[in-house]
Amino acid sequence: MATIEMTNLGHVYGDGHVGLEGIDLDVKNGEFLALLGPSGSGKTTLLRTIAGFIRPTAGNLAIGGSPMAGDGVWVPPEKRALGMVFQDHAIWPHLSVAGNVGYPLKLEGVPRPQLAKRVDAVLEQVGLAEYANRKPAALSGGQRQRVALARAIVAKPQALLLDEALSALDEPLRARLRLELRELTREEGLTAVHVTHDRAEALGLADRVAVLNQGKIQQIGTPRELLQTPANAFVASFVSDATLFPGTLVDGNFHADHPGFRLPVQHGLSRDGKTQMIGVRPAAGTRSRRAVAAVAPTAIRLDPEDKQTRAEARTGATLARVTSALYGRHGYETSLDWAGTRLRVLVHGWVPKEGELVRPVIEQAHVFCDEVDTAGEHAA
Numbered sequence: 001m002a003t004i005e006m007t008n009l010g011h012v013y014g015d016g017h018v019g020l021e022g023i024d025l026d027v028k029n030g031e032f033l034a035l036l037g038p039s040g041s042g043k044t045t046l047l048r049t050i051a052g053f054i055r056p057t058a059g060n061l062a063i064g065g066s067p068m069a070g071d072g073v074w075v076p077p078e079k080r081a082l083g084m085v086f087q088d089h090a091i092w093p094h095l096s097v098a099g100n101v102g103y104p105l106k107l108e109g110v111p112r113p114q115l116a117k118r119v120d121a122v123l124e125q126v127g128l129a130e131y132a133n134r135k136p137a138a139l140s141g142g143q144r145q146r147v148a149l150a151r152a153i154v155a156k157p158q159a160l161l162l163d164e165a166l167s168a169l170d171e172p173l174r175a176r177l178r179l180e181l182r183e184l185t186r187e188e189g190l191t192a193v194h195v196t197h198d199r200a201e202a203l204g205l206a207d208r209v210a211v212l213n214q215g216k217i218q219q220i221g222t223p224r225e226l227l228q229t230p231a232n233a234f235v236a237s238f239v240s241d242a243t244l245f246p247g248t249l250v251d252g253n254f255h256a257d258h259p260g261f262r263l264p265v266q267h268g269l270s271r272d273g274k275t276q277m278i279g280v281r282p283a284a285g286t287r288s289r290r291a292v293a294a295v296a297p298t299a300i301r302l303d304p305e306d307k308q309t310r311a312e313a314r315t316g317a318t319l320a321r322v323t324s325a326l327y328g329r330h331g332y333e334t335s336l337d338w339a340g341t342r343l344r345v346l347v348h349g350w351v352p353k354e355g356e357l358v359r360p361v362i363e364q365a366h367v368f369c370d371e372v373d374t375a376g377e378h379a380a
């Protein structure tokens, strides 16, 4: 277990592609950190840079307080004492389970009795004690991934690096391994960095999550912080499925371009009531500027179709039409067409029907300045 410190870390690939830029990230001792982001955001590049498979073109990396890369220092991967698990559980088919798990210790020249003891202990931890003599071909996908995990931790690495390690597994096995992985890293006090594009997995598993986009960190925070106080429109949209509404901020009041958008509370931060407008940071001396409001699916109430909504529709009010409603664990995940904007809403207590006319009531929005370009890109 160790800290991992990155300062202004960057990597430009040989063809000029920017993989990472200006990464400042400190992973604490024993912390479980998830790297989350869309495809091509730099998650794998960052993990491979920590592992030592990629040499950064800028900045510094230290593990356990020792410099690994930067300022003329370069420590190769095999000298970094890290455990790695990949998506495709690269284990050797010709070795038994115990042979696979003990391999890193054998390379280190650990004496046989000591090696056998440690292998037994780790196999016990991952629930494979009875499978020590089996060949990988006679194991299930989940069991093979447990072998890969046992092999990664057997030599007590400084940190565990996981690259989409659970992504190839089906639910509910994946959910079970997620829990086991968390328990195991806690028991061993392991520092872990886990790459995933699965938001639920990152939020459910990690102490903190670093959200990446286009090679840069957008926000680092606890799952709660990312959901409650997203740093920008990208994070709100990617992490919470927020719908983005471009508009203008005039003297601290947000005016959306969308004809139906209303924020009941304007001017500032009213955190006490249900209706909030958070995160308005108007630039000094600027009275009017473009901005974007991010509205999470949980921050909108839908009033179902009734006499009143039908009457409103006749008078030209901007109502929304339900395009789909999927039953989920937390309610109906509902998509709507709201005057050309695709709106996502989580509905409780009633079942929205396709084609139904409903009235969206926005209860909370995060408003961000300076992000109209990003907003345009990510608006649904």
Ligand SMILES: Nc1ncnc2c1ncn2[C@@H]1O[C@H](COP(=O)(O)OP(=O)(O)OP(=O)(O)O)[C@@H](O)[C@H]1O
Residues within 6 Å of the ligand: 013, 014, 015, 017, 018, 019, 037, 038, 039, 040, 041, 042, 043, 044, 045, 046, 197
């Ligand atoms: N070998 C390479 N040469 C040039 N560019 C590369 C190379 N590998 C990755 N890239 C680019 O670097 C950026 C980051 O890629 P990376 O694989 O780290 O993203 P990722 O977030 O892990 O994506 P995914 O979830 O699809 O695996 C992308 O724009 C990608 O096209």
